[in-house]
Amino acid sequence: MGETDIAGEDFYHHPVLLKEVTENLGLSPGKIIVDCTVGGGGHAEVILERILPDGFLLGIDLDKSIIPLAGERLNKYGEGFKLVQGNFRDIKAIMSDMGIKMADGFLLDLGVSSYQLNDPTRGFSFRLNSPLDMRMDKEQKLKAFDLVNHMDEETLTRILENNAQERFAKRIASAIVMARRKKNIETTTELVEIILKAIPRKFHHSHIHPATRTFQALRIAVNSELDNLTHFLDDFFALLSLGGRIAVISFHSLEDRLVKNKFHQLVKEGKFRLLNQKPIRPTPEEIAENPRSRSAKLRIGERIK
Ligand SMILES: C[S@@+](CC[C@H](N)C(=O)[O-])C[C@H]1O[C@@H](n2cnc3c(N)ncnc32)[C@H](O)[C@@H]1O
Numbered sequence: 373m374g375e376t377d378i379a380g381e382d383f384y385h386h387p388v389l390l391k392e393v394t395e396n397l398g399l400s401p402g403k404i405i406v407d408c409t410v411g412g413g414g415h416a417e418v419i420l421e422r423i424l425p426d427g428f429l430l431g432i433d434l435d436k437s438i439i440p441l442a443g444e445r446l447n448k449y450g451e452g453f454k455l456v457q458g459n460f461r462d463i464k465a466i467m468s469d470m471g472i473k474m475a476d477g478f479l480l481d482l483g484v485s486s487y488q489l490n491d492p493t494r495g496f497s498f499r500l501n502s503p504l505d506m507r508m509d510k511e512q513k514l515k516a517f518d519l520v521n522h523m524d525e526e527t528l529t530r531i532l533e534n535n536a537q538e539r540f541a542k543r544i545a546s547a548i549v550m551a552r553r554k555k556n557i558e559t560t561t562e563l564v565e566i567i568l569k570a571i572p573r574k575f576h577h578s579h580i581h582p583a584t585r586t587f588q589a590l591r592i593a594v595n596s597e598l599d600n601l602t603h604f605l606d607d608f609f610a611l612l613s614l615g616g617r618i619a620v621i622s623f624h625s626l627e628d629r630l631v632k633n634k635f636h637q638l639v640k641e642g643k644f645r646l647l648n649q650k651p652i653r654p655t656p657e658e659i660a661e662n663p664r665s666r667s668a669k670l671r672i673g674e675r676i677k
Pocket of ligand 1: 387388409410413414416433434435459460461481482483485486
């Protein structure tokens with residue numbers, strides 16, 4: 373999820389761009405699909421409906437705690453699927469471990485799920501008072517706490533600028549460094565208060581909460597999100613069967629740019645075609661029903677050689 377994160381969505385009922393993904397991923401019985409961000413299994417469920425019998429879905433998620441939830445939802449499909457905890461940056465190793473040589477389709481629905489966003493122990497939402505955590509993989513050592521309390525001011529500024537184009541990056545980083553001199557910044561609420569004080573009042577009234585960009589920037593940094601995506605994009609093509617398709621839903625411009633550039637490079641090499649020149653956006657109806665979808669961009673491509 374990106375700049376327009378909204379807490380309070382019910383992730384079970386709102387897989388983003390569901391129809392657009394499932395109608396364009398070339399699904400039919402017998403296909404092997406890898407859902408690299410299976411989350412609560414919303415997209416996966418509809419994919420399974422279209423690829424069974426004889427098809428197979430491999431669902432991957434970095435967050436171990438989400439796997440049983442997806443499992444519950446998909447249970448009825450018996451042997452038709454398998455779920456694994458893992459990072460899609462390791463797609464090659466994960467597929468090889470599972471004995472899957474090629475996939476007929478990949479899906480990436482990037483960012484955090486509402487399940488993670490609404491969990492008060494995780495620290496993803498500036499609307500909940502939580503410890504500064506933000507790890508998708510709870511076994512990872514680095515937390516948002518470490519960045520906020522130990523990173524030097526210049527690097528903090530760069531993270532806020534690079535990962536979220538925060539125009540007040542310098543002021544926020546400086547306010548964080550000042551505040552932590554007195555005591556560690558422990559919670560999301562403490563951090564939000566620091567951000568609110570750092571950003572001039574006249575900029576508090578836009579439709580985006582003043583803490584949105586800082587939280588996005590820290591989350592991207594904690595989880596190495598851009599790096600993960602870059603690794604995946606370097607590796608997926610060799611694992612995609614001829615005629616196979618990939619769908620990527622991104623929620624901010626940095627992710628979308630990585631996807632767009634890689635897709636264009638593959639097109640130039642003559643082995644890939646884009647199903648849509650411009651990214652597919654949610655309809656106004658979907659945005660009204662599910663505000664989380666409003667910054668979503670979907671790109672789909674097909675291996676032709
Ligand atoms: C927006 S949710 C996916 C929701 C899912 N499509 C559904 O319909 O329920 C994104 C999920 O991707 C996972 N994720 C983020 N980065 C990941 C990575 N590098 N590897 C694997 N999973 C990742 C998150 O833990 C989260 O559960």
